[in-house]
Amino acid sequence: MSKKWFYRLLLSYIPVFFVVTAFLFFIFFQTLSEQNKKETIKANDFVAQQAIRYIDYSLKAIDEKVTLELLRNSDVARYFSSGGADDLKLDVAVMNAMRDLKVTYPLIDSMYVIRFRDDTVLSNIGSYALRDYPDEPFIARMRKAPNSVWSDSRAFKQFAYEEGVQVVSLTRGFPVFSQEKGMLVLNVRTDALHAIARQMYNPEVSFVRLYDRQGSDLMEAAAGDAFSPEEGKVYASYVSDYTGWRMDSGIRREGLIGLVLGLYNVWISLGILVVLGAIAWMIYVTRRNYKPIELIVSRLQLYLDYKARFIGGGANANEFKFIESALDNMIEQSNHWERQYYQDLGVRRNYFIHGLLEGTRRVDAEEWSREADGLMMPATFGMQTVFVVEIDKYTEFCKEYSHRDQNLFKFVISKMVEETAVSGTETVWTLWTASHQLTCVLRIDDGTKTSIEHIEMFEKIRSWMEVNLQLTVTIGIGGLTGRPEGLRDSFKEAQEALRFKTIYGGNGLLVHERLPSKGEANEQLQLIMNIAGDYRMSQGRWRSDLQTLFREMYRSVLSREDVVTLLRSLTFHLDRAVSAMGAHLQERWKKDAYPKLLGLLDSFETLEEIEDGYPAVLERFALQMDELREAKHPQFAIHEVKAYLEQHVMNPNLSLDFLSEKFGMNGKYLSKAFKEAYGVKFVDFMIDLRMQHAKRMLTETDRTVQEIAENVGYSSAISFIRTFKKMTGMSPGDYRKGN
Missing domain, CATH: 3.30.70.270 (Reverse transcriptase/Diguanylate cyclase domain)
Known part of the structure; x- marks a missing residue:
């Protein structure tokens, strides 16, 4: 009796076991399928968001960089403001700026600027007249409203013989706020946008499509393939606030995923049938073995309720946002x-x-x-x-x-x-x-x-x-x-x-x-400074000293680099000397003589060439200095005052008052005119002139210090020695021994 009941129970519960197991399996599969479907929709939603955000970010970065470049690039500003004359250096500078933008942002395919003043187009390849440029219809369309958002997909080519490529374009006027001088056009190929989106999904499983404001498929233009609605279902669609383009994403109905999704309804129907069969069998078994089956069902119900509460409690968690935040x-x-x-x-x-x-x-x-x-x-x-x-x-x-x-x-x-x-x-x-x-x-x-x-x-x-x-x-x-x-x-x-x-x-x-050695350097420096000082004061000694400098170059057998170095130093000191003179002399020097001297230093090949050309430029400017000085002070020749000082340097009574009375001029006016003409104060000139005479007598004669002091206008030898030491850093006796 008990054995029979055992087999009966066994034979009764084995079918129930399989039915319940099949029921749980199909319920689980259905739940899993629904969950997978939800996760798939969520994933596609995420892909669409990220793709459109990344494209917007890339295009915004280019937009902001171009606008900033237009605002602060001085070469671009000068190009748009130029009068249309050919300026190769300026064109190259603007082309370099465009090339730098392309290097910084590889997404950029091409760019060019249009100057409205002369209807000239300058691209990163060359310069063209607007009427000859293949993209002239687009320029004409955007000319009145250049500061627009990115254009829809269009064909673009730089040369008439080229096959056009599909691009989207950004236009910016210059100046940014008035746009009356010109416009910049920047092109991004649609296949580059396709490449960005292509990195974010598996085309064998899902699809992403990007449409412009006119509804044209940018992915089709880039990849060359049309999209059919039968290939898959769109689960997510977003419109960009920046470009106005729409991004669609979904799951393809091809391959294994398509098969799984296609059989979903069959599996659901089969599951329902199994569930119905299990219910029927459960009723039958329950009738035969009511109490044991009731106990089993109640326990299973408790377990399923617990699982339902557990799954429901965790269903609201957003795993993707958590992972993104953590990363x-x-x-x-x-x-x-x-x-x-x-x-x-x-x-x-x-x-x-x-x-x-x-x-x-x-x-x-x-x-x-x-x-x-x-x-x-x-x-x-x-x-x-x-x-x-x-x-x-x-x-x-x-x-x-x-x-x-x-x-x-x-x-x-x-x-x-x-x-x-x-x-x-x-x-x-x-x-x-x-x-x-x-x-x-x-x-x-x-x-x-x-x-x-x-x-x-x-x-x-x-x-x-x-x-x-x-x-x-x-x-x-x-x-x-x-x-x-x-x-x-x-x-x-x-x-x-x-x-x-x-x-x-x-x-x-x-x-x-x-x-060079310290002694050689001091000799060259002294000679260069003497030339510059004498030239400023229109003293003829600068000519002989310049010849001496060239003779030293020959004697030392200097290389071209060394000759250029010495003459650059001389030009530097001459520039400093003239810079201390009046504005009228400085302006003439900067416009005429100084550029010619620098040009000679860059172009000469032999020392004979520079020996002829360099003094000639200085001679011409020396004549101009004398003419400008006389024209500046027509009531008297200021160089006559200087000549008188040079001839009567031994007169101890030389002063502004003495010269004012001598030449019938106001003392203050005479001092100002002298400073303006020669770039040095009258008193400093007198001291320097006397010290130069004293140096020559110390090295060329055997006269005593007292005699030399009297010959240069000092009644007291002590005053002369003190002034000489202050100017040269050594006493007259030490100077004579050292020379």
Whole structure:
């Protein structure tokens, strides 16, 4: 009896077990399918949002950059404001600006600007007349309203023979707020937008389509394939607030996913049938075994209720937003710590190098290796040299530019030096050791024995600054060293070389190994300063001194670079001398003589050429100075006053009052006219004139100091000695011994 009941129960519950299991399976599959469908819709919604946001972000970045460039790029402003005359340099500068934008934003396919004044189109390829440019219909359509949003898909080609490509275009007028001078057109290919969206989905499973405001499919234009609604169902659609374009995304009905979705209804029907069969069987079994089955059903119901509450409690969680938030937070913190590390590393490295340059820290090869490992520097010292880039006329630089612009210039200078100096096995470290001096440490591994071998690189740095920044610099170059402690000596040599800037002038290279001895440098400096001073005072000695300078060049067999260096120094001092004169003389000098002198220095091939041309330019300007002085003071020739002073230098009674009475002029007016004509005060001129006479008598005669003092207009030898020592730094006796 019991055995029979056992088999009966067993045979009764086995079918129930399979039915219930099948029921749970289909319920689970249905729930899973619905959940997967919801997650798929959510995923497609996310893809559409991210794709349209990323495209908007990319196009906005280009829009903002172009607008900013139009607002503050001086070359673009000058191009639109120019009168239409050919200016190749300005065209190239604007083309470079457009090319830089393309490099910064690879999404840009092409761009060009239209100048309304002469209907000229300038692209990154060349310049064209508007009537001949293939895109002229689009320009004419957008000319009255250039500041519009991105256009719909259109065909574009730069040359008539080209096959057009599909692009979307951004137009911006210039100036930005009035748009009467010109317009910029920027094109982005639709296949580039397709490439952006293509990265965000699997085309075998899902699809993304982008439509412009006219309903044209940008993806079809880019990929060359039309989309049929039968291929899939759209689950998400977003319209961009920025461009007005619509982004659709959905699931394809092809492949395994399509099969799964297609059989979904069949599985649901089968599940319903199984459930109905299970219910029927459960009723039958329940009737036969009511109480045991009731107990089982009640327990299963409790379990299902518990599971339903558990699943329902977690269904509201947004996993994707949580993952996105967590990843963003991790990346942000990682970037923050990385930036902080490299900032600290740069400070520590500059502090280490500064200590070596100043000599406050002594480091041998072994300690260099240990320190270099932590500062991301080469472990071996190799051969290194120090060169210092000094900004010329730094006072004028500070007056011309704001503090912010000065910092920007210095940043560009340091980055340019790093990019130019680093090539192959070379490494460079830069730091500003003074407000006007960038100190650079160059490491070389190619067996170089002297820093002169890299003179071409230094010249490239100097010329780049002059051409691109309109800023001149002088570079002092120290010697090579193979020891860390030798950097201090190389740094001192570079600074020592910069001291010769007074002699040779700015905007050049000063190599310590090439500098003359101190005595030779002093002789050249004295001769150059004498020429400049005599030229300013219209004293004829400048001609003989200039001939002496050329004779010294021949005698020393100087190279072309050395000749240019000396004559640049002379031109520099002549410019300073004329700058102290009246405005009428300065203007004539800057417009005529000074550019000609610089042109001669750039174009001559032999010393004979420059020996003929250089004095000729100075002779012409000397005549102009005399004419301008007489024209400025027609009531008397100011040079007659100077000539009288030169002839009567021994007269101790020479003074403004004496000359005023002599020439019948007011003393104050005479002093002002003299300063305006010769750039020096009357009293300073008198002292300098007497000291020059005294120097010649000390070196050319055997007269006593007392006699020389009387001959140059001093009644007291003590006053003469005191003045002479103040002007020359030594007593008359010491001067005679030294010469």
